[in-house]
Amino acid sequence: MRAIANPLSLGTLILCLLGLAAPQVRALEPIQLTPPDLSHSKPLLQVLQERQSTKTYDTRSIPVDTLSNLLWAAFGINRPEAGKRTVATAVNCQDIDIYVVFAQGVYVYQAREHRLVPVLDRDVRSLAATQDYAQKAAIQLVYVSDYGKMNDSFGAKKPIYSAFHAGAISQNVYLYCASAGLGSVVRDSVDREALHKALKLRDNQTIVMGQTVGYAQAQAVTPEP
Numbered sequence: 719m720r721a722i723a724n725p726l727s728l729g730t731l732i733l734c735l736l737g738l739a740a741p742q743v744r745a746l747e748p749i750q751l752t753p754p755d756l757s758h759s760k761p762l763l764q765v766l767q768e769r770q771s772t773k774t775y776d777t778r779s780i781p782v783d784t785l786s787n788l789l790w791a792a793f794g795i796n797r798p799e800a801g802k803r804t805v806a807t808a809v810n811c812q813d814i815d816i817y818v819v820f821a822q823g824v825y826v827y828q829a830r831e832h833r834l835v836p837v838l839d840r841d842v843r844s845l846a847a848t849q850d851y852a853q854k855a856a857i858q859l860v861y862v863s864d865y866g867k868m869n870d871s872f873g874a875k876k877p878i879y880s881a882f883h884a885g886a887i888s889q890n891v892y893l894y895c896a897s898a899g900l901g902s903v904v905r906d907s908v909d910r911e912a913l914h915k916a917l918k919l920r921d922n923q924t925i926v927m928g929q930t931v932g933y934a935q936a937q938a939v940t941p942e943p
């Protein structure tokens with residue numbers, strides 16, 4: 719299976735040389751994800767039994783097929799005719815954007831196109847995960863609520879709803895990870911102010927929470943005496 723590397727194509731290189739590529743993401747190309755593998759299965763109750771937070775990672779990268787399943791499970795479109803998603807949102811506002819932080823830069827998940835679009839071509843892992851153990855992992859997910867997608871009737875409830883939505887997405891991620899042999903941990907340890915600035919988010923976009931995903935470091939096996 720193909721793993722994600724730094725995807726600098728000849729086309730992008732030429733655009734960069736001509737000064738025509740977007741300035742902050744000129745080294746990165748969109749990543750077309752593969753359709754979700756709906757036959758991927760493990761009994762749900764077993765997956766729930768295995769759901770846990772992982773706090774030791776190695777640096778193995780995640781194959782594209784696996785990342786595709788992960789993002790679809792997280793908040794993909796499961797009813798294309800209605801454009802609805804794997805997580806319920808108040809008045810179907812779909813306010814959460816998932817930013818995916820790699821060593822080479824940051825992408826945002828576009829559910830309709832089921833692809834990752836680059837938004838930043840620098841390494842901001844230390845902002846997306848301020849704890850050392852998490853920075854080793856393959857990716858950091860950052861859940862950003864766009865309050866602009868919530869109408870005025872939400873009033874003061876916007877933070878409650880966005881936290882609720884991000885929480886449901888994070889549980890989908892935990893469950894997919896448990897089913898696919900990946901480790902994960904949802905984290906408050908995000909430098910929200912610096913990351914907000916680095917990603918050039920608008921004032922009405924709020925970083926709700928981060929979530930690390932990667933392969934758990936193999937446990938050292940103690941030989942029998």
Ligand SMILES: Cc1cc2nc3c(=O)[nH]c(=O)nc-3n(C[C@H](O)[C@H](O)[C@H](O)COP(=O)(O)O)c2cc1C
Pocket residue numbers: 769770771772773849903904905906907
């Ligand atoms: C809202 C929330 C914030 C969390 N923030 C952090 C964090 O900043 N750093 C961290 O290492 N773990 C964080 N965790 C993970 C918890 O430490 C973990 O869920 C808890 O120890 C229970 O373990 P379990 O998920 O394996 O059941 C957070 C969990 C939640 C739900």
